[in-house]
Amino acid sequence: MEKTYNPNSIEQKIYKNWENSGYFAPSKQGDPFCIVIPPPNVTGTLHMGHAFQDTIMDTLIRYQRMKGKNTLWQVGTDHAGIATQMVVERQLEIEGISRTELGRNAFEKKVWKWKKQSGDTITRQMKRLGTSTDWTKEKFTMDDDLADGVREVFIKLYEEGLIYKGKRLVNWDPILLTALSDLEVIQSDESGHLWHFKYPINDSDNFIVVATTRPETMLGDTAVAVNPKDSRYKDLIGKVVNLPLTNRSIPIIADEYVDQDFGSGCVKITPGHDFNDFEIGKKHSLDVINIFTREASMNKSVPEKYIGLDRFEARKLIVQEMEELELIEKIEDYNLSVPRGDRSGAILEPFLTDQWFVKMQPLAEPAIRAVKKGDIKFVPENWSKTYFEWMENIQDWCISRQLWWGHRIPAWYDEDNNVYVGINEEEIRDKHNISSSTELKQDEDVLDTWFSSALWPFSSLGWPKKTYDLETFYPTSVLVTGFDIIFFWVSRMIMMGIKFMGEIPFNEIYIHGLIRDKNGQKMSKSKGNILDPIDLIDGIDLDSLVEKRTQGLMQPEMADRIIKETKKEFPNGIPEFGTDALRFTFAILATTGRDIRLDLNRVEGYRNFCNKLWNATRFVKMNTSDMVFKKEFSDFKDLNLIDKWIQSRLNDTLDTVEHNFNVYRLDIAAKALYEFIWNDYCDWYLELSKSLLNDPDRSDEEKSVTKNNLISVLEKSLRALHPIIPFITEEIWQSLIDSNASKSIMMQSFPEKYDLKITKTDYESIEWLQSFVTNVRQIRSEMNISPKEKIDVLLEETNTQDLEKLDQTSSLIKDLASLNDIKVLKKKEDTPISAIALLGKSKILIPLEGLIDIDEEMKRLKKKFDKNSSEANSVKNRLTNKDFINKAPKEVVEELKNKLEKLEFNQEKIEEQIRMLSSN
């Protein structure tokens, strides 16, 4: 083995081996355990969030596989309608071609080409991350069989009346020229104005004042509304207003909706361009005037001079003209929330179009019940509130998109615009008896991406075919996802799963946090703070990183700032950490919090952990090369105290790890393993084993028990660590034992605890040993006694228990604390002037002569005394409180009494020592 751990040289070769050996496929034995991957978008590459999520899923899958489950991690990608179309359109733009010039078919071909490229990148990235996904089953949401499923679902819902087509106001993106669902709208707080317009009242010299944030929409006004209870305007109800700049007259109506206290208490009503106004319009049978084109410029329904103006140009002109007509009462600054498209960033328009909708309430009800009844559990549980909140107020879902990339809506129209929904044209002609002379045209629109992802838990397993995977793995075991797509995806999967499979799609939903940068900022291309997980694995120099972050920016003016900040944060680029270090970091960061800040210092720390593990192995191998490892112990009695102790610590660790893997606390599991390997195995056990193996008084047989134990504990630890850090554990495991070389750790069982009971006395002996060593080290350090200088130590006032412990451990203590001798003093013997430490009932004395500065020692003792006495006081106070004695549980009181006794004992000893030193 090399002296330092070098991830790059081992990881890729190991992955190939796993994949070629077919280890990722379900074993077809044991209980099923299945995770379907949240399919990444084929918009480019995986980011840190994906890597985090993949680490969690892979850890769970590997753990369950080692537990003997029949595991499947279903892998695949999402076509991601708008997002992907945008990426490709932007590429075309660079080439100077527009989508429309290219035409639908040619454009689709381009997207498929891009899909291949992006999909390959994603696959490559995932493999570098070590994901044990079954690649032979990889799916894409637009594969033929998944498309069949989408059509089947659409048709069934249509036939049941759960999908309908309607002319309704929708959120319209005038840049992408498509409708969006409510969820794709981002409300952004922006500053604007509130214009107070005076509308002249017919047959009167008076005006009615309306306030608006969107002056241009006045051309589409069809009423002015006031509150029926508003005494100011009572008389105006029913009168007519001359709408300025147009030749139209519109009524003044009364509606409860109007807030008397807001603005003037009068509202202009524009049913064609405002969701609330649309509802009011319906109620009062008002005309609906659409004044915009699809691009949100003014259409032909407005007076000539406005036609063709962009909505904001029109606004300017209208304000100017109103001003000239002296019809503006005032203009106030106003903060409003502007709806923007989550992909394009364009200001959206409520726009009247024909769209397809899914009626949600009937689907939502059983989905709510499933979570209420506990059939599906959120982890952490609290997220169910978010789920209910949305589901209980659910709105119909607009599923049609005016895009070219996606599942084409399976609806055809005849010349009279009659709609026929079915699998294809032929089937429709058959079913409805339509002759070939009648022309049928398929709907141009495609479905919202999330429509097909909603089917993913069953469509990816083969539905509508009854495949082995579908029968075996549905409902899947757990869904691992971020809270940002609970509405978009999770809730819709539950609804569709129940509807089409008759069963929930997963039993548990593990919601993890979102990876953010060092400053808590969300990582995004536009902010220029993205990190490619591969760059943490392989490392990257500063120039390449800057290049990556500034390439293809939507706002090129950001480049300077991005360059500056990247240089500041990564002056030397990013070093190579390796996949395992990155994965361990992710695992240990997977707490219940929402935001996970990634600090590269932590990755470095866990790379060091990998190196530690690597070097511990080197030590073990160097010291055990002369023996053949026997996997199981026939008799634990052969194990000496130290060997038993580390096995027992391992048992405790395995308990923690197993429990926490099962409740998705990978952080606690990872931490337990880290602490065990570093603090128990390396810091103590390996050091102790050195003296056991070098002890001339021990027989070869005894030594070989310890050697065997060194391997045994390491081997089990490797298996326990494998789900989190698969590569290094595989590499080490195969090289650790000859017979492992031809096998894989990932196919081994997860380590079982040995049925080994260490007695309390034995356990205390180790603690006594550790405490002894630490005490001596402390005094050495504080008294500036060089660590290598061998010294003598005296033990005073020892009782029989301590003597027994000393008997068991003295040679070990001598080695670890580098002592010449430990001499036990009989009572009343003259003790030399010494530094002391307290250990149980005994005193450890380090003779001062030639070594210790008495003043220093006095200072040290006084500090100890103060600390001890303030603690003793607080304990005493509690014990003298009658309420405490009476009301607290007996064990607590008892424990505290023991503590006080010990504190007081120590107190006495320290005092005694101080007296002794000061008398000299």
Next chain:
RNA sequence: AGGCGCGUAGCUCAGCUGGUUAGAGUGCUUGCUUGACAUGCAAGAGGUCGGCGGUUCGAGUCCGCCCGUGCCUACCA
């Protein structure tokens, strides 16, 4: 407006159903080229757990209010 979080060591975060004077990593200080590892070893400094009040024998932990901060949903003429 409603909902959900968060505020613990310089930094990043653990701390389960209330019970030793609060832990980890990283950073910092001191000393160590001891043959597994300087990606290391040993020792140490550092916190009145955002504030106030309450419940309790006992409160980072439960309750109320306040301050700061973040996210989500709805609405805002």
